[in-house]
Amino acid sequence: MKTSIITSLVALAISVGAAPLDISGGKLSLQLNIDLNQAGFGGNNDLFHFTSTHFIHAAPEFVVNGTTPTGGLAGALGLFNFGINSHANMICYNITLHNFQGDFSSPASSATHIHEAAVGASGPPRISFPNPVRFNDDPAVLRSVGCLTGPFATGLVMEGKDTGEGFHISQIEKNPAGFFADTHSSLALPGAVRGQIA
Numbered sequence: 001m002k003t004s005i006i007t008s009l010v011a012l013a014i015s016v017g018a019a020p021l022d023i024s025g026g027k028l029s030l031q032l033n034i035d036l037n038q039a040g041f042g043g044n045n046d047l048f049h050f051t052s053t054h055f056i057h058a059a060p061e062f063v064v065n066g067t068t069p070t071g072g073l074a075g076a077l078g079l080f081n082f083g084i085n086s087h088a089n090m091i092c093y094n095i096t097l098h099n100f101q102g103d104f105s106s107p108a109s110s111a112t113h114i115h116e117a118a119v120g121a122s123g124p125p126r127i128s129f130p131n132p133v134r135f136n137d138d139p140a141v142l143r144s145v146g147c148l149t150g151p152f153a154t155g156l157v158m159e160g161k162d163t164g165e166g167f168h169i170s171q172i173e174k175n176p177a178g179f180f181a182d183t184h185s186s187l188a189l190p191g192a193v194r195g196q197i198a
């Protein structure tokens with residue numbers, strides 16, 4: 001239904017733009033002032049509305065096992081870009097890895113996660129993202145792009161339940177310092193790169 005409203009508004013805007021109704025002589029004037037952006041239809045970045053965005057640089061030196069630094073995967077780097085919509089319990093991601101080596105490896109359903117833990121500490125994954133894959137001629141650059149909506153599942157069961165069970169995306173906005181993004185390699189099981197959300 002929304003689609004048909006958008007379509008007719010766009011059609012209206014286009015037809016008015018193409019053939020402005022201005023019969024000044026006949027004293028008929030029609031003024032249309034539809035702000036498609038303000039209405040939330042179309043417009044540059046309005047297809048999805050984010051309540052917050054997060055741009056995280058992930059590096060090997062932030063990886064820990066427990067609280068012990070492991071050094072991660074030397075030479076690797078990650079850019080974890082997130083758009084969150086707390087009302088929709090949705091997270092959109094654009095994750096790019098440079099110089100990842102080994103195989104993605106984790107007991108969860110993927111090896112690319114948001115975990116719940118403060119800087120310097122380890123904690124359970126709350127979201128599993130599809131692992132980045134090659135997307136152009138450069139084998140050293142991997143990417144994963146998409147959106148996930150709760151309820152979440154990580155595929156990792158701890159204390160009898162999936163570590164994503166009951167997690168709501170608003171928890172990240174309430175305490176961004178309490179979460180980090182990472183990815184795990186067979187050459188660096190505790191983590192290849194890691195970056196705190198805040």
Ligand SMILES: *[C@@H]1O[C@H](CO)[C@@H](O)[C@H](O)[C@H]1NC(C)=O
Binds near residue numbers: 094095096145
């Ligand atoms: C993902 O981010 C990269 C920059 O890190 C950008 O070049 C690319 O266009 C983004 N992809 C999407 C689908 O937004």
Ligand SMILES: *[C@@H]1O[C@H](CO)[C@@H](O)[C@H](O)[C@H]1NC(C)=O
Binds near residue numbers: 065066189190
């Ligand atoms: C983390 O450290 C513990 C204790 O030293 C060890 O048993 C475990 O294998 C390590 N985990 C990883 C993923 O390397």
